[in-house]
Structures are given as C-alpha cells and as structure tokens.
Amino acid sequence: METLWEKKLKFFIEFRKVTGFYFPLRKTNFLKKKSVREDRLFYILTDLYFSNRAKFEKLYQNIEIWIKKFDIEEVWVLGGYIYYIIQEFEKARDYLLKAIFINPENLDNWLDFAFVLRHLGEYKMSYTILFYYDQIIRSYIPPAKKNYKELRRVILKSLENA
Amino acid sequence: MNFTTYIPSKSKFCREYVAIKRNSLQLPIFISVVKGIKPVMDDWIEPDKYLAYKKLCKKYGLYVIPDVIFEFKKIPTDVIGREYLTTTKAYGIPFLKKYTKRNYNELHVFISKSKESLIQAFENGWYPLIIKNRLINKPLIDYYRFGVALGFPECCVKFFREFNNWGKYSYLYEAFKNTPKGQYFYLCNPFTKETGYSYISYMPCAYNCKNTIEFAKRVKNCIREEEPRLVKEIDERLRLPLLVFYEKKFYAFKGVIRKGKIYYKDVYFIGGMQENNMYERDLREGDAVFIENKDVIILKRGKLIKKIKHNHKDFAPEIPFIISFN
Numbered sequence: 237m238e239t240l241w242e243k244k245l246k247f248f249i250e251f252r253k254v255t256g257f258y259f260p261l262r263k264t265n266f267l268k269k270k271s272v273r274e275d276r277l278f279y280i281l282t283d284l285y286f287s288n289r290a291k292f293e294k295l296y297q298n299i300e301i302w303i304k305k306f307d308i309e310e311v312w313v314l315g316g317y318i319y320y321i322i323q324e325f326e327k328a329r330d331y332l333l334k335a336i337f338i339n340p341e342n343l344d345n346w347l348d349f350a351f352v353l354r355h356l357g358e359y360k361m362s363y364t365i366l367f368y369y370d371q372i373i374r375s376y377i378p379p380a381k382k383n384y385k386e387l388r389r390v391i392l393k394s395l396e397n398a
Numbered sequence: 399m400n401f402t403t404y405i406p407s408k409s410k411f412c413r414e415y416v417a418i419k420r421n422s423l424q425l426p427i428f429i430s431v432v433k434g435i436k437p438v439m440d441d442w443i444e445p446d447k448y449l450a451y452k453k454l455c456k457k458y459g460l461y462v463i464p465d466v467i468f469e470f471k472k473i474p475t476d477v478i479g480r481e482y483l484t485t486t487k488a489y490g491i492p493f494l495k496k497y498t499k500r501n502y503n504e505l506h507v508f509i510s511k512s513k514e515s516l517i518q519a520f521e522n523g524w525y526p527l528i529i530k531n532r533l534i535n536k537p538l539i540d541y542y543r544f545g546v547a548l549g550f551p552e553c554c555v556k557f558f559r560e561f562n563n564w565g566k567y568s569y570l571y572e573a574f575k576n577t578p579k580g581q582y583f584y585l586c587n588p589f590t591k592e593t594g595y596s597y598i599s600y601m602p603c604a605y606n607c608k609n610t611i612e613f614a615k616r617v618k619n620c621i622r623e624e625e626p627r628l629v630k631e632i633d634e635r636l637r638l639p640l641l642v643f644y645e646k647k648f649y650a651f652k653g654v655i656r657k658g659k660i661y662y663k664d665v666y667f668i669g670g671m672q673e674n675n676m677y678e679r680d681l682r683e684g685d686a687v688f689i690e691n692k693d694v695i696i697l698k699r700g701k702l703i704k705k706i707k708h709n710h711k712d713f714a715p716e717i718p719f720i721i722s723f724n
Binding site: 272273279285348354363364388 | 466478479482490491493517521524529531532533534535536537538539540542560
C-alpha cells in the first residue's frame with residue numbers, strides 16, 4: 237500500500253519531468269497562520285500561460301492522466317487552476333471541490349473555489365465563502381454526499397442567520 | 399484652475415450623473431460608456447443611491463450589476479496582508495440593506511450597454527479587500543482579463559502583465575522609459591485619471607501608445623458632443639507639467655518646463671490618497687523643481703530650499719521623473 241507521501245513524491249517526479257521545474261511547495265493555509273496565501277502554484281501557472289504556452293499545454297495534456305493516477309490535493313488544485321486559466325470553469329469547480337474535500341482547512345482552496353463560482357454565476361455561494369470563510373472552515377462537517385450541490389446546501393443552511 | 403468637481407452645463411445625462419454621484423470623478427468614462435465607446439466601467443456610489451443610479455442607467459440603455467460595499471476606514475497594522483494593498487484600501491462588506499446607511503461606504507457597481515461585457519467585467523472585477531481582518535484577493539489571471547473586459551488596448555494589458563509588480567517596478571516610470579524622449583502625447587496622459595479630467599482610465603504602455611491615442615480621440619470626440627467645456631478643461635489639465643514619484647505620489651504644476659526644470663506658480667497633488675501627499679508644503683514654498691541623480695531639488699528664486707533625497711524602497715519603488723505632455 238502506497239503512503240500519501242510516496243504518492244506525492246511520484247507525482248512530483250512526473251511533474252518535474254514534464255515541466256523541467258519542481259512542483260512549488262504548497263503548504264496548507266490554516267486560518268491561524270495569518271498568511272494571505274500559501275499557494276504559489278496558481279501564480280506560477282498564470283505566468284507560464286503567458287510566458288511559455290508550450291509548457292502550459294504540456295501540463296494541460298498531462299493533467300487528466302495525473303488525476304486518474306494520483307488522488308492528492310496537489311493534483312486536484314493543479315487541475316483546478318489549469319481549467320480556471322483556460323476558462324473551463326465547471327471543471328475547475330469540480331477539481332477544486334475535490335481539493336476542499338481532501339483538505340477543508342486550507343483557506344486557499346476555499347477562496348479559489350469562491351472565485352470559480354463567481355465565474356459560474358453562483359454569486360450567492362461565492363459571496364458567502366468570501367465573507368464567511370472563517371465560519372465555514374471552523375464549522376466544516378463533510379457533507380453526506382460529496383458533491384457541489386450538497387456542499388452548497390449545507391453551507392447556506394448553516395449560515396442562514398449570518 | 400483646480401481639480402474639483404466639474405459641473406455639467408449642457409448635457410442632461412451628465413448633470414443627472416453628477417447629481418447622483420456628487421462628484422465628476424468618473425464623468426468622462428461614464429460619457430464614453432453611454433456613447434458606446436467604452437464597453438464597460440466600474441463605479442462607486444453611495445449605497446442608498448443605488449436605486450436612483452440604476453434608474454439613471456436604465457434610462458440611458460445601461461445594465462447594472464452591484465458588487466460589494468467598500469468601507470473606507472483606517473486599516474490597522476495587524477490586518478493580514480495590509481502591506482499588499484496598493485491603490486484602493488478598504489474593507490469589503492456584503493451589499494445588504496443593513497449596511498447601506500453607514501458613513502464612508504461606497505457600493506461597487508459595473509455598468510455596460512452589453513450584458514455580455516458586463517458579466518465578463520463583473521466576474522473578473524473583484525477588488526482586493528479586507529474581510530475579517532484579512533486581505534482577500536482574486537487570482538492573478540482575473541486581473542488581466544479584467545483589463546481586457548474594460549476595453550483597455552491589448553498592448554497596454556500586456557505591458558501591465560509584465561510590469562505591474564510593485565516589488566520590482568515603478569510602473570509609470572517603465573512606461574516613461576518605453577516612450578521615445580519628448581514624444582509624450584497628451585491623450586496618453588494617465589496622471590489626471592483619478593481627478594476626472596482625463597480621457598483614459600488606465601495606465602498606457604507608453605505615453606505615445608497608438609492604440610491609446612486612437613481610443614482617447616474617440617472619447618474626446620464623444621465628450622465634445624455632450625460637454626464641450628469639459629473637453630477644454632481636460633485638455634488644459636492634461637498639459638500641465640508633472641513631477642512623478644510613483645503611481646500614488648505625483649504633482650501637477652501650473653508652470654513651464656525649461657531645460658529639465660519646472661518653473662511654477664502653483665502646485666496640485668493629484669496622486670490620490672492624501673496620506674501620500676508628503677511634499678506639497680515644500681513645493682508650495684518653492685518656485686522651481688528639478689531632479690538631480692534621483693534626488694528632487696526645490697528652489698526659490700534660484701536658491702535651494704529643499705532636497706528630497708532618493709529613498710530606496712523594496713515595495714512600491716520611487717524613481718522620480720519630470721514629464722510634460724503636448
């Protein structure tokens with residue numbers, strides 16, 4: 237049985253082979269950390285999209301393969317960001333949602349998710365996350381069904397009186 | 399001359415707009431959106447004026463989307479990410495009835511003649527705001543797409559992508575370097591954009607950017623149709639000599655440039671936030687200013703009265719320069 241770290245290591249090696257650079261260190265942005273953002277991957281990918289489109293394309297070609305192989309937060313956010321950048325927001329939403337389910341304590345995952353929802357016309361849910369992210373993270377209980385609809389229902393219900 | 403509110407005299411919709419807003423800071427942009435020159439704009443209004451504003455927009459064929467309320471108040475030092483706030487410094491609060499009566503609040507809205515353009519701008523148009531003691535910022539890609547949605551020329555959006563790095567560059571200085579010496583065309587002057595006396599609402603890639611000139615000409619023509627006096631007033635202000643420190647600190651002078659020195663009778667701080675207005679008092683005491691090895695020298699009747707030493711900063715670097723548009 238492969239450990240989480242072995243899985244991550246395998247993915248990092250494959251990522252390096254494709255891109256020629258190391259996967260940027262991505263720590264969990266806990267609320268208590270008092271950090272605006274711990275993730276640099278989204279920024280790096282955006283830069284890559286404009287400065288080296290061929291390399292970005294390579295990532296795009298590999299993401300679905302990695303998604304199937306590695307069920308880890310890093311791969312889901314990588315997919316989420318790639319699809320955000322190329323404006324396939326539904327896919328971006330689904331992949332970032334997976335990252336939330338894996339690591340709901342990571343503020344960066346929630347905020348990126350909120351901005352995807354803004355692009356999908358899900359304004360109420362987007363604003364709810366942006367304005368009540370701390371309450372959402374602190375009181376988070378995984379929904380019975382792990383899909384967006386259910387998460388939305390649970391969150392909006394818990395913040396009815398906010 | 400001053401940079402206070404312009405009171406429209408001819409155009410009905412301009413009068414109505416200024417009456418609701420109680421300022422003319424975005425009047426030229428508003429005219430260009432009503433006239434279909436600019437695809438979309440974002441604006442700030444007092445939240446309790448939203449319905450009146452919406453009605454006005456509807457009357458002139460514009461769609462409106464409200465975003466969030468900006469609460470302008472002093473930001474304590476313990477706010478997470480405070481140091482990354484560059485131009486707009488505000489708290490974000492939801493647009494709910496209970497928050498519409500507070501002072502210092504402004505509702506952020508987007509307006510356009512096209513629903514599609516409006517949505518594109520809105521979705522990319524989140525501003526960095528403080529929420530629950532933390533800076534909440536949008537993804538970088540949204541910044542670039544917002545520029546495109548607002549109708550900024552592609553060359554200027556590309557330049558923005560390259561040089562909008564407050565840790566590394568002084569953006570307006572980079573645009574200065576990107577312009578052949580002496581070819582500073584007044585239609586490309588972005589320094590008065592916060593005052594309401596400008597044809598452009600963005601920073602061009604160069605002060606002779608062809609796309610900006612084309613765009614500004616169209617804006618100027620449509621303003622002339624509505625408010626010819628405003629065109630005269632804008633043109634006059636766009637030609638004032640300027641002393642620029644960085645994006646949020648610059649001064650306009652009533653005067654002339656001779657051999658790299660500004661000789662002046664009056665000075666105006668037009669850099670936006672008053673907290674950055676550090677030198678108006680010194681400049682008022684003088685009658686000439688120039689730059690020597692990045693230091694700013696202020697003279698009075700030829701005698702030195704103040705030397706502003708160049709200050710190296712790791713964030714928002716200041717590289718002073720003098721410029722005049724013609």
